[in-house]
Structures are given as C-alpha cells and as structure tokens.
Amino acid sequence: MKNKILMLLISLFTLNAMAQWQPAGDKIKTSWSEKIDVDNVLPEYPRPMMERADWQNLNGLWEYAITKAGTAQPETFDGDILVPFAVESSLSGVQKSVGYENELWYKRPFTVPSSWKNKKVLLHFGAVDWRSDIWVNDIKVGTHEGGYSPFSFDVTPFLNKSGEQKLVVKVWDPSERGYQPRGKQTSTPKGIWYTPVTGIWQTVWLEPVNEKFIKNVRSVPNIDNQNLKVEVFTCGTDFGDYYEIVVKDGETTVSTAKAASGQAVEVAVPSPKLWSPGSPFLYDLEVKLYSSGKVVDEVDSYFAMRKISTKRDANGIVRLQLNNKDLFQFGPLDQGWWPDGLYTAPTDEALKYDIIKTKDFGFNMIRKHVKVEPARWYTHCDQLGILVWQDMPNGDRSPHWQNRQYFDGTELKRSAESEANYRTEWKGIMNFLYSHPSIVCWVPFNEAWGQFKTEEIVEWTKTYDPSRLVNPASGGNHYPVGDMLDLHNYPGPEMYLYDASRATVLGEYGGIGLALEGHLWATDRNWGYIQFKNSEQVTDKYVEYAEQLLKMAKSGFSAAVYTQTTDVEGEVNGLMTYDRKVIKLDELRVRGINRKVCNVLSDK
Numbered sequence: 393m394k395n396k397i398l399m400l401l402i403s404l405f406t407l408n409a410m411a412q413w414q415p416a417g418d419k420i421k422t423s424w425s426e427k428i429d430v431d432n433v434l435p436e437y438p439r440p441m442m443e444r445a446d447w448q449n450l451n452g453l454w455e456y457a458i459t460k461a462g463t464a465q466p467e468t469f470d471g472d473i474l475v476p477f478a479v480e481s482s483l484s485g486v487q488k489s490v491g492y493e494n495e496l497w498y499k500r501p502f503t504v505p506s507s508w509k510n511k512k513v514l515l516h517f518g519a520v521d522w523r524s525d526i527w528v529n530d531i532k533v534g535t536h537e538g539g540y541s542p543f544s545f546d547v548t549p550f551l552n553k554s555g556e557q558k559l560v561v562k563v564w565d566p567s568e569r570g571y572q573p574r575g576k577q578t579s580t581p582k583g584i585w586y587t588p589v590t591g592i593w594q595t596v597w598l599e600p601v602n603e604k605f606i607k608n609v610r611s612v613p614n615i616d617n618q619n620l621k622v623e624v625f626t627c628g629t630d631f632g633d634y635y636e637i638v639v640k641d642g643e644t645t646v647s648t649a650k651a652a653s654g655q656a657v658e659v660a661v662p663s664p665k666l667w668s669p670g671s672p673f674l675y676d677l678e679v680k681l682y683s684s685g686k687v688v689d690e691v692d693s694y695f696a697m698r699k700i701s702t703k704r705d706a707n708g709i710v711r712l713q714l715n716n717k718d719l720f721q722f723g724p725l726d727q728g729w730w731p732d733g734l735y736t737a738p739t740d741e742a743l744k745y746d747i748i749k750t751k752d753f754g755f756n757m758i759r760k761h762v763k764v765e766p767a768r769w770y771t772h773c774d775q776l777g778i779l780v781w782q783d784m785p786n787g788d789r790s791p792h793w794q795n796r797q798y799f800d801g802t803e804l805k806r807s808a809e810s811e812a813n814y815r816t817e818w819k820g821i822m823n824f825l826y827s828h829p830s831i832v833c834w835v836p837f838n839e840a841w842g843q844f845k846t847e848e849i850v851e852w853t854k855t856y857d858p859s860r861l862v863n864p865a866s867g868g869n870h871y872p873v874g875d876m877l878d879l880h881n882y883p884g885p886e887m888y889l890y891d892a893s894r895a896t897v898l899g900e901y902g903g904i905g906l907a908l909e910g911h912l913w914a915t916d917r918n919w920g921y922i923q924f925k926n927s928e929q930v931t932d933k934y935v936e937y938a939e940q941l942l943k944m945a946k947s948g949f950s951a952a953v954y955t956q957t958t959d960v961e962g963e964v965n966g967l968m969t970y971d972r973k974v975i976k977l978d979e980l981r982v983r984g985i986n987r988k989v990c991n992v993l994s995d996k
Contacts, residue, residue: 412430412453412472412485413430413453413472413474413485414485415482415483415485415732416482416484416485416486416487417482417487419482419731419732419913420731420732420910420911420912420913420970420971421482421731421732421971422730422731422732422738422742422971422972422973423971423972423973424737424738424739424741424742425482425483425732425733425738427738427739427741428474428483428738428739430452430453430474431452433449433451433452433474433475433476434449434451434476434595434739434740435449435451436740436768438516438518438594438595438597438766438767438768439516439542439767440694440767440768440771441609441693441694441767441770441771441827441828442606442608442609442691442692442693443691443692443693444599444601444690444691444692446507446508446599446600447597447598447599447600448502448505448597448598448599449595449596449597450475450500450502450559450595450596450597450598451475451476451595451596451597452474452475452500453472453473453474453475453500454472454473454475454498454499454500455469455470455471455472455473455498455499455500456469456470456471456472456473456479456486456496456497456498456499457469457470457496457497458470458479458488458490458494458495458496458497459494459495459497460493460494460495461492461493461494461495461564462495463495465497465527465560465562466497469497469499471486472485473485473486473498475498475500475592475596476518476592476593476594476595476596476736477593477733477734477736478521478588478589478590478591478592478593478733478734478735478736479496479590479591480587480588480589480590480734481587481589481730481732481733481734481735481736482731482732482733483732483733483736483738489579489588490565490588490590490591491567491579492566492567492569492570492579495562495563495564496562496563496564496565496590496591497560497561497562497563498559498560498561498562498563498591498592499558499559499560499561500558500559501556501557501558501559502556502557502559502598503555503556503557504551504557504598505600508600511548511600511601511602512546512548512600512601512602512603512605513546513547513548513551513598513599513600514544514545514546514547514598514599514600514601515528515533515544515545515546515547515559515596515598516542516543516544516595516596516597516598516599517536517542517543517544517592517594517596518542518593518594518595518596518597518766518767519539519540519541519542519592519593519594519764519766520536520539520543520561520563520591520592520593520594521539521540521563521565521574521589521590521591521593521735522537522538522539522563522564522565522566522570522572522574522590523535523536523537523563523564523565524536524537524561524562524563525561525562526545526559526560526561527558527559527560527561528547528550528551528557528558528559528560529550529551529552529557529558530558530560531550533545533547533550537572537813537816537817538572538573538813538816538817538820539565539572539573539574539589539785540573540763540764540785540817540820540821541764541817541820541821541823541824542594542767542824561591561592563590563591563592565588565589565590565591567579567588567590570787571787571788571806571807571809571810571813572787572788572810572813572817573784573785573786573787573813573814573817573842574785574786574787575762575763575785575786576727576729576762576763576786576960577589581961581962582917582962583919583962583963584963586729586734586960586961587734587961589734589735593734593735593736594736594766595766601689602688602689603628603688604626604627604628604629604630604633604681604683604688604689605626605627605628605681605688605689606624606625606626606635606679606681606689606690606691607625607626607627608624608625608823609622609623609624609625609677609679609691609693609827610622610623610624610625610826610827611623611677611693611695611827612827612859613661613664613695613696613697613698613699613829613859614699615664615666615697615698615699615715615716616699616716618660618661618662618663618664619658619659619660619661620639620658620659620661620695620697621656621657621658622637622649622656622657622658622659622677622679623656624637624651624653624679624681626653626654626681629653629654629681629683630653630683632652632683632684633652633653633681633682633683634650634651634652634653634681634682635650635651635653635679635680635681635682636648636649636650636679636680636682637649637650637657637659637677637678637679637680638677638678638679638680639659639661639675639676639677640675640676640677640678641665641675641676642676646660646661646662646675647659647660647661647662653681661675661697664697665697666697666698666715667696667697667698667777667829668698668714668715668777669751669756669757669777669778669779670777671777672696672774672775672776672777673696673697674694674695674696674774674775674829675694675695675696675697676692676693676694677692677693677694677695678690678691678692678693679691679692679693693827694774695827695829696774696829698714698715698829699713699714699715699716700712700713700714700832700833700859700860700861701713701716701861702861702875702876702894702895703716703718705718705993708892709948709950710891710892710893710894710895710896710950711895711950711993712861712876712895712897712950712951714779714832717994718993718994719756719990719993719994720945720949720950720951720952720989720990720991720992720993720994721756721757721779721781721832721897721950721951721952721990722755722756722757722941722951722952722953722954722986722989722990723750723755723756723757723758723759723778723779723781723953723954724750724753724755724758724759724953724954724955724956724957724967725759725761725900725953725954725955725956725957726746726750726758726759726760726761726956726957727761727762727763727956727957727958727960728746728760728761728763728765728769729763729958729960729961729970730742731913731961731970731971735763740768742972743765743766743768743769743772744772744776745972746957746958746972747769747772747773747776747778748776749957749967749968749975750778750957751776751777751778752979752983753967753979753982753983753986754982754983754984754985754986754987754990755778755986755990756778756779756990757778757779757780757781757951757953758773758778758779758780758781758957759780759781759783759835759866759899759953760780760781760782760783761783761838761956762783762784762785762786762838762841763783763785764782764785764821764824764825767824770825770828770830770831771828773828773830774828774829774830777830778830779830779832779833780828780830780831780832780833781832781833781835781863781953782821782825782831782833782834782835783835783838783866784814784817784818784821784834784835784836784837784838786837786838786841786842787810787813787814787841787842788804788806788810788814788842788844789804789842790804790839790840790841790842790843791803791804791840791843791844791869792840792869793839793840793868793869794840794869794870795839795867795868795869795870795879795880796888796889797870797889798870798871798872799869799870799871801869803843803844803845803846803869804842804843804844805844806842806844811844811845814842814844815849815852818836818849818853819856822834822853822856822857826857831860832860832861833860833861833862833863833875834853834857834860834861834862834863835862835863835865835866836849836850836853836862836864836865837849837864837865837866837868838865838866838867838868839865839866839867839868839880840865840868840869841868843865843868843869846864846865846869846871846873847871847873850862850864850871850873850874851873854874854875861874861875861876862874862875863875863876863878863897863899864876864878865878866878866880866899866900867879867880867899867900870889872891872893872894874894875894875895876891876894876895876896876897876950876951877889877890877891877894877895877896877897878897878898878899879896879897879898879899880898880899880900880901881898881900881901882900882901882902882903882921882955883901883902883903883904883921883922883937884901884936884937884940885898885901885937885940885941885944885949885952886901887944887947887948887949890948895950895951896948896949896950897949897950897951897952897953898941898944898949898951898952898953899953900953900955901937901941901952901953901954901955902921902934902937902954902955902956902965903920903921903922903955903956903965904920904921904922904923904924904930904933904934904937904965905918905919905920905921905922905923905924905930905963905964905965906920906923906924906925906926906927906930906964906965906976907923907964908964908969908974908976911959911969911970911971911973911974912959912964912970913959913960913961913962913970914961914962917962918962918963918964919962919963919964919965920963920964920965921955921965923964927976927977927978928978930976930977931977931978931981931982934954934977934982934985935981935982935985938985938986938988938989939985941989942988942989942992945989945992945993946992950993952989954967958970958972967982
C-alpha cells in the first residue's frame with residue numbers, strides 16, 4: 393500500500409511539473425522536443441573527458457525573474473523556466489527577450505546527499521551567457537564572464553549543515569551592445585544574425601571531491617614517438633603526492649606511468665592504433681591521485697593516437713595531413729542552432745544526430761562556426777570519427793574587410809577590457825577542449841569580425857597548442873601567419889588567391905537555398921546565396937560545385953567547407969531543414985560526390 397501511495401505521489405508531482413512547463417511560442421520544433429522530461433533534462437554525464445562516478449544534475453525547473461539591471465534580487469519571481477534552455481528559447485517555457493537594460497535571475501533549492509559528508513562540493517556550470525553572479529544560501533560565491541567556457545566554484549563553506557540549500561544566479565548579457573564574444577546573436581535578428589541567447593544554456597551540476605582532487609587532465613599524442621604526454625592538474629596537493637595513469641585498450645593494460653603532482657609524464661603507446669574518420673579508435677585512460685600511499689581521487693578519461701600536420705606534396709602544394717598522410721578535409725559549416733532550444737539541443741540524441749548525418753553525407757570534417765558546443769558534442773565527434781575546425785565566437789566591432797588580397801590596412805584597436813576578455817575566453821575555450829582528438833584546427837577569427845592583432849593572437853595560439861593547426865582568419869583579412877590561407881566565396885568554389893608557403897583552403901562556399909513550407913522559422917524573409925524550387929535542382933547544383941571543387945583540389949585547395957548543415961532561422965541553405973525533419977538534397981548523390989572529394993588526394 394505504501395508503495396502505491398508513493399507511486400501516486402510521484403505521478404502527481406510529475407503531472408504538476410508538466411502542467412507548469414510547456415514549450416513556448418508557435419515556431420517550428422524538432423521531434424526531440426516531444427521527448428523532454430522536465431524531471432530528467434539532459435541527464436547524461438556532462439564532462440566525459442574526465443568522468444567521476446558521483447554527481448548530481450541540477451537541470452530542470454527553476455524560478456526566474458527579469459528585472460531592471462542594477463536592482464536588487466526580486467522578492468517574487470515571474471514563474472518557472474526549464475534549465476538549461478536560454479530564456480529566449482521555446483524550450484525554456486518562457487521565450488522572452490531580456491536585453492541590455494535588464495538582468496535575468498534564477499533561483500532553485502537543492503539538497504546535498506548525506507553520502508557526500510566530509511567532501512568538498514563543486515558547483516559546475518557548462519556555460520552561461522554572459523556575465524553571471526552566483527549566490528549559495530544568500531552568500532555571493534563568485535562571478536564569471538564568458539558565454540562559452542565552463543566554470544565552477546567550491547561552495548562547501550557556504551552550505552548549510554543539512555537540509556535544503558538555496559542557489560541564485562544573476563545574468564546580464566549585452567548582446568551586440570557589448571564587446572564580448574557572441575557569435576551570431578543580435579537583438580534584431582535578420583539575415584545571418586539570430587535570436588539572442590541569454591543565461592544558462594548548458595548543464596548545471598554538483599560534484600563531490602576530496603580535499604585533494606584532480607582538476608583537469610590534458611593529453612597530447614605523438615604517433616611518431618609512440619607515446620602520450622599527460623599533464624594532470626590538481627588542487628590541494630602537497631609535496632610527496634603523486635598520480636598514476638593507466639592506458640587501456642579495452643580490458644588490456646597497454647602501459648602505466650607515475651609522476652609527482654605538478655609534473656608532466658610521457659607514457660608509451662607501442663604500435664598505436666591510429667584514430668581517423670574511417671577508424672576512430674579511442675584508448676581508455678585511468679588517472680588516480682595518491683597521497684600518503686592512498687588513492688584520494690580517480691577519474692576516467694580517454695585519448696586517441698592521431699597527428700595533424702602539413703607537408704608539401706610532389707607538386708609543391710602544401711597539403712593537410714592526418715597521421716602523416718595527405719587528406720583533403722571536407723565538411724559543412726555547422727552553426728549548432730536549434731529552432732526550439734536555440735544554442736541548446738533538446739536531447740543528447742539530437743546533439744549527436746547532426747554529427748551522424750554529417751558522416752552519412754560522406755563528409756570527414758565539421759567546421760564548428762562561431763560557437764562552442766557542450767563537451768558531449770566533442771565526445772560524440774571523437775567516438776564517431778569526424779575532424780573538427782573550432783572557431784572562436786566573434787565579438788566586438790569589425791575593421792575594414794579585405795578578402796581578395798593580403799591585408800595592408802589598420803586593424804581594429806580594441807579597448808584594453810575587450811582585448812583582455814577575448815584572450816581570457818579564447819584560452820578558456822582551448823583549455824576546455826584541449827584533449828579532444830577530433831579537434832584538429834583552431835580558428836581565432838572569422839572574416840573580419842572582431843579581428844585584431846592577428847599575428848600576435850595566431851602566434852600565441854600556435855605556441856599554446858603546437859599539436860594542432862591554426863587557421864588565422866577564415867575568409868578574413870589575410871596575414872602570412874598560421875598554417876593556412878582561408879578563402880570564402882559564394883555561391884560556387886573559386887581559388888582567387890594561392891599561398892605557396894601554407895595550405896590554401898576554401899573556408900566557406902555554397903549556400904544553396906531551398907525553402908520548404910511547413911519547415912520554416914519565418915515565412916516571409918527566407919534567403920540563400922542562390923535559391924531553387926525543388927530538391928533535384930539543389931542537388932544538381934551541389935554536385936556541380938563539388939565537381940568543380942574536385943578539380944581545384946588537385947590544383948591547390950587542401951580543404952573546403954560547404955555552407956551549411958541545417959537551415960538556421962531565416963537562412964534556408966541547409967542540407968537539412970532547421971527542424972531536422974527533412975533532408976533537402978538527394979543523400980545518395982551527395983554522399984557519392986562527397987566521398988570522391990574527401991578521397992581526391994589519397995586516390996592520386
């Protein structure tokens with residue numbers, strides 16, 4: 393009888409929660425939005441590159457309020473919001489604008505499991521756009537600026553000894569009125585500019601750790617020397633503490649190594665199984681921290697043995713190489729927007745879907761365009777086998793844009809505050825993603841948007857991570873720095889510049905539009921660089937451009953990026969509709985020609 397009463401109470405609570413939340417607005421939605429459980433939102437472990445057994449998800453219904461900027465915490469809130477969906481999104485259940493003049497408040501209770509007694513409690517935020525202030529039990533515990541990098545606070549001293557705790561978050565996002573990296577967000581969306589994303593947009597979670605714990609694990613493979621360099625960053629450790637790493641291939645231990653806390657170590661990986669899009673093999677990496685001979689922390693990680701580099705071929709053309717072999721890198725411009733969740737995919741299945749379809753289309757690469765995804769997206773890329781070019785989201789103003797020659801003008805001079813903010817967030821993004829093998833190229837600037845001190849920024853990026861390529865400015869003001877010259881041309885491919893010292897790549901082309909009724913974000917303002925009336929026409933033009941690209945690849949191009957994976961708001965130039973319900977081109981024909989492009993150098 394007690395069990396029946398308990399089940400009834402749980403059912404009533406669930407029904408009540410659902411009654412409080414429904415997707416807002418009348419815009420198109422993906423099919424995954426129907427699968428959302430408000431009591432179990434994005435339940436997957438949010439940091440697979442460094443996983444612990446114990447954690448608590450704080451996603452779900454929170455209270456929210458929108459107030460004038462600079463005012464005190466409101467005594468009453470406006471209603472419920474579904475975290476981690478931005479307040480402007482349908483899936484938040486709110487779909488309201490916040491704007492430069494206002495601030496967004498969040499509040500929710502939580503409890504700390506009794507099994508976490510005598511543990512430190514870390515409060516993690518996957519991403520909050522943009523400036524956030526955090527209170528625990530009415531004590532301000534920290535502030536963070538940056539919309540794309542994760543951050544955390546040790547909240548242990550501020551917790552009540554038992555019972556309910558209170559978490560409050562305040563967010564201010566100036567959108568295009570600020571200098572911060574913001575990607576394609578604007579308060580007046582149209583054309584290539586989209587709806588703002590304010591507030592929490594990735595998972596919020598709690599994690600228990602000991603006084604001495606592992607903060608981060610960074611790994612860099614070296615296939616030529618058949619080893620892996622590992623750095624383990626720790627907190628609270630003393631002289632004499634050390635860590636142990638174990639490399640595993642399934643249940644088989646490949647090798648082990650130990651190092652004092654604060655020291656990097658190289659571990660052998662003999663006869664390595666190399667990672668590639670055709671064979672995305674991942675090794676497991678177990679990391680244990682020891683103090684006084686006892687294990688005080690342990691995490692599970694993974695890595696891949698792969699190498700990205702450039703080399704001049706027999707014709708003198710500088711080529712991109714994967715694992716010391718020429719590989720033409722070809723993929724879509726992937727902006728990672730969703731009609732129902734904006735920056736946030738409705739489910740993990742949805743997040744993975746776009747990558748699966750990219751592989752189905754025959755591509756071997758994705759350019760992640762002016763956005764940073766949750767950690768799980770990159771793990772899916774690691775597991776499925778797709779190369780990733782990672783953009784820094786644009787921000788601040790733009791100088792004069794010169795695309796057709798090497799730039800000889802004066803670059804934008806940012807304020808000291810703006811420049812410092814860019815450098816901090818770019819470093820934070822690189823730290824966050826450093827160990828993901830799928831990422832093979834960093835792109836600090838896109839076109840001329842917010843471009844400044846290009847040579848200095850590129851040099852710093854290359855020095856900070858010498859294991860990857862750096863695309864200095866995709867389609868932007870060109871300087872003879874970094875590893876490639878990146879051209880943009882719409883709609884068809886064109887090689888109007890060539891660099892004999894670096895790889896020459898086509899960073900954007902295509903944009904073939906097809907508006908499909910019933911799958912449009914806006915019915916009155918859709919566009920592509922060129923538009924057609926049916927799938928056959930679009931596919932014909934796509935194949936025509938790809939055949940042109942094949943010839944250009946043989947004569948000089950070493951990579952290309954097609955615009956784009958999906959429609960986004962008013963843009964209808966996707967391979968799929970914005971709601972992911974229709975593949976707009978003939979998938980078999982696209983896959984066939986794409987595979988020819990990807991293999992153009994290996995088939996020579």
